[in-house]
Amino acid sequence: MRAEAQGLVLSVVPGNEAAGTEDNAIQVVVTGEQDEGYNPSRATPATRTDTPLRDIPQSIQVVPRQVIEDQQAQDIDEIVRNVSGVNLSNSAGGIAEIFNIRGFEGTVLRDGFRRGVPFELLDTTNIERVEVLKGPSSVLFGQLEPGGVINVITLEPLADPFYSVQFQAGNYEFYRPSLDFSGPLNDDRSLCYRLSASYLSSGSFRDFTNIERYFVAPVLAWDISDNTRILLNAEFLDDTRPRDRGLVAIGTEVADIPISRRLGEPFDEDNFEQWRAGLRFEHDFNEDWSIRSAFQLTSRNTDSLTTETYSLDEATGEGSDRFFRQQLGRLEESYALQTDLTGRFTTWGIAHDVLFGVELSRVTSRIPDFFQRDGSRATRIPRYP
Structure with missing residues (x-):
């Protein structure tokens, strides 16, 4: 007899006609896989290896995909609100996400890489989970603040066909359609793809505030062999x-001004065009030793038209000292390469996991001058971006 329900398999094996002893008694075996849901068992940031959380002494909290979907999170800030000791410390006027972890500025990683350009934007459409490592163990990722790191893990292709289409709508003319498709491209399922895309359009309770975003993220995975x-x-x-x-x-x-008052102009606008491409190679030499090498390129072009206010006349509710600045064609690019060699061995009955790695990165910027509205070069440049 066999019954299946929610991933559990119940098998009943009857004895023979001469049942009567313990050896011939009916045996019941229950097997199954548990859906981790809100309680993931593994994370990568503390050791740069796929290690069970129970074996890592550092403080790590993982926000899995199930939480992100149930919460319908639109940005990283909404996701890390689930993590104690982490908060948004600066948004640079709503165009960036800068976090504070245990009193220090936290570094945001994407699949183990630092965000390539300053204030790089991240979309939640293709996020698998967010891992937060707290404390000075963040030094594992280089010269970082001792508060910790936030590691954003992105979705990868699936061997089984998967199709998901969603549509979100809300106040202030908010709507966001999205899709997530994945599956094999050949018969032996060695070549798989994943395509995540979304569009967001939203107003706000703040004056002259409209947001529009396009996002698409294709991924291709090729299992060249069982080991590569x-x-x-x-x-x-x-x-x-x-x-x-x-x-x-x-x-x-x-x-004393209305909460809806934004002290800018209707034509204020920041536009970001951001590209990212990556390549990851993995090979298992044997059951104990493996190598992983990954490369990532990030490029962002920014056009900015901004009116900044430095003083306010409460009687009229208007900014009395304002400065308009324009910056077109700001280009920032980053290149990063990581190579890790991991292994397992035993000495005198003690098991060891070791990792040897190297990381190289380069960031370039082309930052044009700011200009005033009349076309003259600006002489007063604020310190913040």
């Missing part, structure tokens, strides 16, 4: 929105 695998991935993100510094403070109090 190559993964190619790419992303394109186009995001347009105005900068909004939020509520204005005068002295120790919030200014």
